[in-house]
Amino acid sequence: MQLITSASFWTPDYIVDSAWLEHAPFAFWLMEAHRPRVVVELGTHGGFSYCCFCQAIQRLGLSARAYAIDTWKGDEHAGFYGEDVFQGLSAYHDRYSSFSQLVRSKFDEALPHFEDGSVDLLHIDGRHFYEDIKRDFEIWRPKLSSRGVVLFHDTNVRERGFGVFQLWPEIKDDYLNFEFFHGHGLGILGARGGLSDELLQLFASSNDDGSSRAIREAYAKLGQGVTTLFSNKMLAATVEAERQSFGAALNAAAEKEHAQAVAEKEAHIWPPMTPTRIWRPLYLALRALLKWRGRP
Numbered sequence: 001m002q003l004i005t006s007a008s009f010w011t012p013d014y015i016v017d018s019a020w021l022e023h024a025p026f027a028f029w030l031m032e033a034h035r036p037r038v039v040v041e042l043g044t045h046g047g048f049s050y051c052c053f054c055q056a057i058q059r060l061g062l063s064a065r066a067y068a069i070d071t072w073k074g075d076e077h078a079g080f081y082g083e084d085v086f087q088g089l090s091a092y093h094d095r096y097s098s099f100s101q102l103v104r105s106k107f108d109e110a111l112p113h114f115e116d117g118s119v120d121l122l123h124i125d126g127r128h129f130y131e132d133i134k135r136d137f138e139i140w141r142p143k144l145s146s147r148g149v150v151l152f153h154d155t156n157v158r159e160r161g162f163g164v165f166q167l168w169p170e171i172k173d174d175y176l177n178f179e180f181f182h183g184h185g186l187g188i189l190g191a192r193g194g195l196s197d198e199l200l201q202l203f204a205s206s207n208d209d210g211s212s213r214a215i216r217e218a219y220a221k222l223g224q225g226v227t228t229l230f231s232n233k234m235l236a237a238t239v240e241a242e243r244q245s246f247g248a249a250l251n252a253a254a255e256k257e258h259a260q261a262v263a264e265k266e267a268h269i270w271p272p273m274t275p276t277r278i279w280r281p282l283y284l285a286l287r288a289l290l291k292w293r294g295r296p
């Protein structure tokens with residue numbers, strides 16, 4: 001039984017900007033420890049957390065189905081965004097289409113399409129006002145299987161009206177639970193039956209200060225690695241953009257220099273026909289002619 005395995009060290013294949021970056025190592029571990037058969041995510045946005053789940057399903061060879069539910073329009077907390085977000089995710093997500101679907105709808109509209117007692121892993125990450133989270137949990141709770149696990153992101157955010165930190169203490173003691181504090185906080189609830197030994201060990205450690213602190217520290221450190229990966233990716237993109245614009249500027253300067261050199265050369269061969277250059281030779285020729293005609 002291990003709370004950190006090689007899966008905890010996997011690198012996310014799909015890294016996009018997200019407040020969820022630091023939970024990728026735990027997500028990989030969780031997928032391996034829990035082996036869910038049906039995964040539902042409420043709130044997917046750019047798809048970072050969801051693609052971690054899909055990556056794990058594929059890599060572990062799980063016979064699971066996964067559903068990402070979102071309007072892909074945004075909300076007051078995530079911000080409102082354009083169609084490009086869905087298009088970008090959809091293009092990447094095609095590789096998972098044998099077991100996963102992007103469901104473009106409101107959370108409550110998608111609800112009737114799922115059977116009660118069918119969802120093994122539910123990730124709640126929609127709009128974060130207290131009433132939203134409470135409602136999302138309440139309407140989706142009947143869908144959880146007898147071995148259901150629920151993830152709540154942002155249990156440790158105390159600004160902009162986020163209310164997960166208020167709901168979490170109200171519900172956590174009715175279930176097995178564990179909470180990470182890093183990466184804006186991640187609350188994990190587990191049903192009281194049917195869970196793997198690894199998950200039971202995780203939940204048991206929440207009653208032990210020493211081991212819960214060690215698990216939190218380990219996953220916070222692993223999570224920092226993912227943030228660093230993302231920062232490096234951003235930095236590399238900035239450097240590449242700078243390199244391209246510098247290259248373009250160099251090319252433009254070289255073209256201008258070349259054009260000037262050509263113009264100077266042409267000016268030398270064909271000097272500009274200024275009035276003096278045109279009339280003076282004519283005048284001289286005429287004078288010579290008259291002189292010649294007027295000779296005795």
Ligand SMILES: C[S@@+](CC[C@H](N)C(=O)[O-])C[C@H]1O[C@@H](n2cnc3c(N)ncnc32)[C@H](O)[C@@H]1O
Pocket residue numbers: 017018019020042043044045046047048049050069070071072073074075078105106107108125126127
């Ligand atoms: C915090 S983001 C999700 C972040 C994502 N899990 C990640 O890994 O970065 C919240 C998303 O929930 C969606 N959303 C909020 N309320 C919704 C609702 N009632 N129905 C459908 N989508 C909703 C928004 O469109 C937004 O894309």
